[in-house]
Amino acid sequence: MTSQRHAKRTVIVTGASSGIGRRIARQFGREGANVVCASRSNEPKTGKHHDTDISDPTEQIIREETSGDAVFVSTDVSDPDQVRNLVDETVEEYGGIDVLVNNAGISIVGDSQETSVEDWRTMLGVDLDGTFFCCKFAIPYLKDTSGHIVNISSVNATEGGSGPAYSAAKAGQVNLTQDLAVELGPHNVNVNCISPGYIKTPIQDYQDEDGIRISREQTLLP
Structure with missing residues (x-):
């Protein structure tokens, strides 16, 4: 039986429609949490790296398969007004915030010469600005609950190799x-x-296994 250590706690997970965020959100649901799934769209990304339940929105899976509750809030984390709305809707629905998981991110392939100014700003807008905005607006509520913030970064933060914008x-x-x-x-x-x-x-x-510059264990997530 899955531990219910997060029963009735309220958790925001950004980028929850697929990949790492999807699995994080589902695990919180298994442990009894109220999960706010934040993404620009609740339609899971399709592609070769996914499993058979990719067609079902994350919040639907949580409600149907776990003891937790879940809602979806459409959010572009690079837009501070949308992030403020995400926090407001979470507090209205569940009364507070216990955990914030900043997982939303994008990757635009290209070296320093291939990366356009627009791509640079877009990448930092989602991957870095979005993390700051979510923290900024959630912190007053996290103080009330002695809460937790988990930021999902990457080994590329110190090793590089995925383009200047992503690594920065x-x-x-x-x-x-x-x-x-x-x-x-x-x-x-x-x-x-x-x-x-x-x-x-x-x-x-976009990236084949043979193209990975540094050999690492590869784990499949939907």
Whole structure:
């Protein structure tokens, strides 16, 4: 039987429609949480890296297959107004926030010469600005619950190899995490950053295994 250690806790997971965010959201649901699934669309990404339930929205799976509850809130995390709405809707629905998982991210392939100014700004807007916006607007509620922030970065934050914009954004997430940990420690809010290696998700469809510069264990996530 799955532990119910997160029963009735309210968790926001960004980028929850597929990949890492989808699995994180589902696990919180299994452990009894109220999960707010935030993505630009609740339609799971399709591609070669997915499993058989890819057609079902994450919040539907949580409601049908777990003891938790779930709602979807359409959110572009690069837009501060939409992030503020995400937080407001979460608090209206469930009364507060216990955990924020900043997982939403995009990857635009290209080296320094191939990456356009627009692509640079788009990448940092989602991967770094989005993390900051979500933290900024959720922190007042996380202070009330002695909550938790988990930022999903990448080994590329320190190793590079996935293009300058992606690597810079992920390094920024690591440093933002450190700063927030210092700020929020006195308020009993725990802030951590996870930096996974290569994981097979729909966002990685552009990249073949033979093209991975550094050999890492490869895990399949829908």
